[in-house]
Amino acid sequence: MESPFQLIDLDRAAPNPPPGTPGVRVAVAARPGEVAAGFDVLLTASPEPPRPWVGCADPYATARRLRDIVAARPDACLALVQVLRMGSALPPADRLVAESLAYSTLQTGADFRAWLAAKRPHTARPAAEPVRLYREADRLTITLNRPSVRNAFDAATRDALCEALEVAVADPTVTHVDLRGDGPAFCSGGDLAEFGSSRDPARAHHLRVHRSPAALLQRCAAKVTAHLHGACVGAGIELAAFAGRVVAAPDTVVRLPEIGMGLIPGAGGTASLPARIGRERTAYLALTGDEMSVPEARRWGLVDEVGDAARDW
Numbered sequence: 001m002e003s004p005f006q007l008i009d010l011d012r013a014a015p016n017p018p019p020g021t022p023g024v025r026v027a028v029a030a031r032p033g034e035v036a037a038g039f040d041v042l043l044t045a046s047p048e049p050p051r052p053w054v055g056c057a058d059p060y061a062t063a064r065r066l067r068d069i070v071a072a073r074p075d076a077c078l079a080l081v082q083v084l085r086m087g088s089a090l091p092p093a094d095r096l097v098a099e100s101l102a103y104s105t106l107q108t109g110a111d112f113r114a115w116l117a118a119k120r121p122h123t124a125r126p127a128a129e130p131v132r133l134y135r136e137a138d139r140l141t142i143t144l145n146r147p148s149v150r151n152a153f154d155a156a157t158r159d160a161l162c163e164a165l166e167v168a169v170a171d172p173t174v175t176h177v178d179l180r181g182d183g184p185a186f187c188s189g190g191d192l193a194e195f196g197s198s199r200d201p202a203r204a205h206h207l208r209v210h211r212s213p214a215a216l217l218q219r220c221a222a223k224v225t226a227h228l229h230g231a232c233v234g235a236g237i238e239l240a241a242f243a244g245r246v247v248a249a250p251d252t253v254v255r256l257p258e259i260g261m262g263l264i265p266g267a268g269g270t271a272s273l274p275a276r277i278g279r280e281r282t283a284y285l286a287l288t289g290d291e292m293s294v295p296e297a298r299r300w301g302l303v304d305e306v307g308d309a310a311r312d313w
Helices: 059-072 074-087 092-107 110-118 155-170 201-210 213-223 269-277 279-288 294-300
Strands: 005-009 024-029 041-044 131-136 139-144 176-181 224-228 231-233 245-248 253-255
Touching: 005 059, 024 059, 024 074, 041 059, 041 279, 059 074, 059 279, 074 092, 074 269, 074 279, 092 110, 092 201, 092 213, 092 269, 131 155, 139 155, 155 213, 176 213, 213 224, 213 269, 245 294, 269 279
Parallel strands: 005 024, 024 041, 139 176, 176 224, 224 245, 231 253
Antiparallel strands: 131 139
């Protein structure tokens, strides 16, 4: 089988990958420059390079690490970059459909099944009111309300968030929406107690597309300010990135962990993050699963403002 990883050194080779080059396409260069759009990740030793480049102390070592990640999870890695490439040419709503189709396919894969078999059991801890609403004049505050599990995103939270966002979409007198999370974290990602509970990926795809907080956030994004703090993992950053304005407290930590599970971001991240930081940087974050600090998120444009904790929580 041909390697699913392709590395091109732009200091030594032509800057264009051959048409139809398979695999995850990574380029390295000493200094960032203009390149063709055919690469999935662009690595450079230059500090604080412009989008879409990722600066790192040793781009060759980072490329080797990416090679190992792709070798360990080839199906998820390939699906990720394929969805990101296609998304550039799709209308916003269709990007969510493409993401969901790939996510559902990977749910049937060997890597996700192996991850499920190895994970420790998690007890479901449903909340009586997983999302709180507060209306004052033209401002609607939507608060994720499962602080005991750092606002882990379960089906009940999804449904309640959809109901709240439907108000924001339908009511023209709501001109400002604040999206917050109660407790120590904005949202720690998908609730692990529910991972693997669906035995019908086709039905799960239907629910993701037709009961989608991401789709509703796309429609009312201009009204929304997301207030981040603590862990913003998986769905926690994927949904927040749709907001027209993202304010993050200094303790905010961003991470996309899905590749390690044999999956790709499934809460809209392949649509929301590229709109802010580009598909190449999105691919880097998702492939590595690395934590991103607030200063770097601010430099990349994933965060618009670093807020005061006392004011924004």
